Amino acid sequence: MIKFNEQTKIFHLQTPNSSYQILISHKGHISHVYYGTKIGADDLSYLTRQMEYGFSSQEIFREKLSLLDFLPMEYPTDGIGDFRESALAISDATNHNGVELIYKNHKIIEGTVQIPGIPCVFAEKSKSKTLVITTEDAVLNVEVDLYYSVFDDCDAIVRWAKIKNNSNQTIFVNKALSAAFDMDDNNFDMITLHGSWARERHLDRRPIHMGKQGVVSKRGETSHQEHPFLAILDKTATENAGNVYGVNFIYSGNFVAEVQKNQFDSLRVTMGINPENFRWKLNAGDAFETPQAVLVFSDKGLNGMSHAFHDLYREHLIRSPFKAKPRPILINNWEATYFNFNTEKLLEIARQSKKDGIEMLVMDDGWFGKRNNDDCSLGDWVVNEEKINGGLKNLVEQVNKIGLKFGIWFEPEMISPDSDVFRSHPDWAIQIPGREPGMSRQQLVLDIVNPEARNFAYESVAKILKSANIEYVKWDMNRQLSDIGTPSLPADQLGEYFHRYVLAVYEMQERLITDFPNLLLENCSGGGARFDPGMLYYSPQIWCSDDTDAIERLSIQEGTALMYPLSSMGSHVSVCPNHAVGRVTPFKTRGYVALSGTFGYELDITKLSDEEHSQVQRQVQLYKEYSDIVRNGDYYRIASYSQNNQFDCWASISKDKKQALITFVQVLNHPNYKSIFVKIPGLAQDKKYKVTYVDEDQTQNPPVILQGSTLQNAGIKIARPWGDFGSILIYIEILNSEFRIQNS
Numbered sequence: 001m002i003k004f005n006e007q008t009k010i011f012h013l014q015t016p017n018s019s020y021q022i023l024i025s026h027k028g029h030i031s032h033v034y035y036g037t038k039i040g041a042d043d044l045s046y047l048t049r050q051m052e053y054g055f056s057s058q059e060i061f062r063e064k065l066s067l068l069d070f071l072p073m074e075y076p077t078d079g080i081g082d083f084r085e086s087a088l089a090i091s092d093a094t095n096h097n098g099v100e101l102i103y104k105n106h107k108i109i110e111g112t113v114q115i116p117g118i119p120c121v122f123a124e125k126s127k128s129k130t131l132v133i134t135t136e137d138a139v140l141n142v143e144v145d146l147y148y149s150v151f152d153d154c155d156a157i158v159r160w161a162k163i164k165n166n167s168n169q170t171i172f173v174n175k176a177l178s179a180a181f182d183m184d185d186n187n188f189d190m191i192t193l194h195g196s197w198a199r200e201r202h203l204d205r206r207p208i209h210m211g212k213q214g215v216v217s218k219r220g221e222t223s224h225q226e227h228p229f230l231a232i233l234d235k236t237a238t239e240n241a242g243n244v245y246g247v248n249f250i251y252s253g254n255f256v257a258e259v260q261k262n263q264f265d266s267l268r269v270t271m272g273i274n275p276e277n278f279r280w281k282l283n284a285g286d287a288f289e290t291p292q293a294v295l296v297f298s299d300k301g302l303n304g305m306s307h308a309f310h311d312l313y314r315e316h317l318i319r320s321p322f323k324a325k326p327r328p329i330l331i332n333n334w335e336a337t338y339f340n341f342n343t344e345k346l347l348e349i350a351r352q353s354k355k356d357g358i359e360m361l362v363m364d365d366g367w368f369g370k371r372n373n374d375d376c377s378l379g380d381w382v383v384n385e386e387k388i389n390g391g392l393k394n395l396v397e398q399v400n401k402i403g404l405k406f407g408i409w410f411e412p413e414m415i416s417p418d419s420d421v422f423r424s425h426p427d428w429a430i431q432i433p434g435r436e437p438g439m440s441r442q443q444l445v446l447d448i449v450n451p452e453a454r455n456f457a458y459e460s461v462a463k464i465l466k467s468a469n470i471e472y473v474k475w476d477m478n479r480q481l482s483d484i485g486t487p488s489l490p491a492d493q494l495g496e497y498f499h500r501y502v503l504a505v506y507e508m509q510e511r512l513i514t515d516f517p518n519l520l521l522e523n524c525s526g527g528g529a530r531f532d533p534g535m536l537y538y539s540p541q542i543w544c545s546d547d548t549d550a551i552e553r554l555s556i557q558e559g560t561a562l563m564y565p566l567s568s569m570g571s572h573v574s575v576c577p578n579h580a581v582g583r584v585t586p587f588k589t590r591g592y593v594a595l596s597g598t599f600g601y602e603l604d605i606t607k608l609s610d611e612e613h614s615q616v617q618r619q620v621q622l623y624k625e626y627s628d629i630v631r632n633g634d635y636y637r638i639a640s641y642s643q644n645n646q647f648d649c650w651a652s653i654s655k656d657k658k659q660a661l662i663t664f665v666q667v668l669n670h671p672n673y674k675s676i677f678v679k680i681p682g683l684a685q686d687k688k689y690k691v692t693y694v695d696e697d698q699t700q701n702p703p704v705i706l707q708g709s710t711l712q713n714a715g716i717k718i719a720r721p722w723g724d725f726g727s728i729l730i731y732i733e734i735l736n737s738e739f740r741i742q743n744s
């Protein structure tokens with residue numbers, strides 16, 4: 001719901017459980033008024049006038065600087081006296097930097113709005129509304145449209161901006177963030193996500209300090225290191241209680257997300273494309289649109305925030321026809337063989353996989369050019385028939401005959417110096433003329449901003465896909481962008497490169513899913529360096545991390561699931577000792593952890609013991625039984641190993657609250673210690689449930705019947721597994737409606 005009150009000049013945006021208010025100030029600035037728990041339509045403009053004493057005068061609105069430096073803003077601008085972080089910075093033809101946005105008009109549109117070439121949320125017209133506030137800088141003759149989309153079915157507000165150069169001069173946009181808002185610091189904490197390769201998205205919660213703090217990427221991709229997400233939350237906020245504001249960016253390149261606490265203990269939250277290395281030339285008559293930022297508010301703690309993000313992404317961002325469907329259980333040969341495979345080996349894996357119930361074989365890196373290690377051939381997307389003897393079509397036919405689907409790996413954005421394509425097109429690699437480019441994994445980045453190189457890469461992929469019955473693609477990207485240089489852009493547009501690169505990736509992926517509408521696409525970037533909402537627009541699943549160790553995955557999947565639905569998290573069972581950390585964990589635990597993602601295997605199945613084969617078969621069965629709840633239900637973090645040093649626990653609860661799957665992983669066993677009880681929130685409080693310990697001895701751990709409120713407030717006892725890294729799966733099912741408790 002979006003309403004405008006002509007008298008008070010207030011826009012009131014409402015989601016099912018939150019309110020957001022914006023004021024057109026008496027001078028025409030677009031001012032932030034309120035964001036939080038749903039409230040009525042009162043005039044809250046007094047909230048923007050909080051300062052009691054000005055710099056040199058008590059009459060604080062007398063002068064522009066004292067006004068602009070504390071007025072809560074919606075889209076703050078550079079150069080005119082708001083000294084906090086700006087969202088927009090422009091230099092005009094004479095290189096002056098001021099921008100001041102004054103209200104011009106507004107409209108409220110039914111439904112959402114698509115930005116050409118950029119991943120966007122979508123919704124039926126009847127289920128969402130978009131507010132467009134048009135502002136103007138009359139001196140520059142520039143208009144800026146501020147967009148806000150709201151939805152009837154989830155607590156998210158999606159924001160972005162469009163900058164239109166209506167003048168007859170070229171201007172340069174030096175910074176164009178997607179969202180900003182100001183609020184008072186209520187002694188908030190802040191959460192951001194950090195990591196590295198094989199250690200993605202570990203959660204960091206800390207107090208907000210004075211000055212600026214936040215996360216950035218200038219690596220050309222989202223990155224393993226920091227994530228385009230931040231939350232600010234009550235110091236007392238827990239998983240299920242307290243106010244939480246989450247911000248996430250629908251984008252796959254350089255970003256900045258910051259909180260700035262200033263001299264008045266006000267907070268400014270900003271999110272958008274990283275302005276470092278960004279400068280967009282805007283010719284007369286042209287427009288620039290930022291990607292979309294997602295704002296979420298929950299007064300029900302972090303789980304409430306996660307539900308809002310998950311619902312938004314599942315309902316309004318992921319387009320794939322696979323999004324709500326069971327995904328084929330796949331086996332990927334990467335950790336099984338690395339580069340050392342051929343047709344016979346793959347068929348051996350396929351035959352055994354079929355026996356164990358696996359549904360798709362994915363051939364990973366190493367099938368093309370002369371790629372027997374990772375220092376050559378990227379760009380030479382021609383099947384190596386010395387390895388794939390008999391050719392790709394034959395291999396796929398044989399795999400299909402065995403009864404498995406077939407998938408394939410590509411890394412289309414890369415070029416190896418040792419490749420035929422580089423030898424004939426050395427200018428297709430990103431590099432600065434006269435400077436030796438930095439090498440990573442012995443590869444360079446293909447200059448996909450150059451339409452010729454981009455088209456070549458896309459056509460190479462498409463040709464392979466047309467050559468056989470290939471039903472899945474893993475699109476990988478294994479290095480970050482440096483040494484930015486291209487013959488395809490003039491000098492005064494080089495500052496556009498990073499953004500144009502991301503647009504080029506989006507264009508290629510759009511072509512791919514348009515040309516191959518039944519393809520299941522999984523994005524990947526050296527594990528999870530491009531796990532972001534931008535990529536989810538194209539692929540319903542993304543490889544979460546190259547670290548497949550079940551214990552390492554607890555933190556990685558916990559951080560990832562803060563925003564992203566479990567249905568999107570690529571998660572596989574691999575062998576022990578684990579290839580990333582050398583740890584040995586029970587096969588059962590590896591399976592239970594992977595079952596909370598898209599599920600599959602990453603091992604040489606021909607080398608498993610009989611006992612392990614029967615465990616694979618059991619896990620396949622569990623996936624079939626429970627993956628609907630995991631994919632489409634609500635996810636709750638219950639306990640976190642990183643906080644309690646003992647165990648992890650989480651739940652998936654079906655939307656109708658009739659079924660739940662609880663995963664408990666004991667990391668380290670503690671001797672001579674109290675029992676473990678876990679409290680399970682989110683079930684119907686007045687209904688009875690049957691609680692079954694899935695793979696446990698039913699005589700030792702018989703099912704129990706408990707009420708939803710009991711499960712939430714008293715919890716259930718967990719029989720502590722013997723040894724480290726043990727795990728338990730619990731299935732909870734509602735009893736028939738006659739068991740409804742009266743007056744409870």
Ligand code: DGJ
Binds near residue numbers: 365525
């Ligand atoms: C990085 C990916 O994350 C791995 O799964 C694998 O596909 C390798 N690249 C192949 O080079």
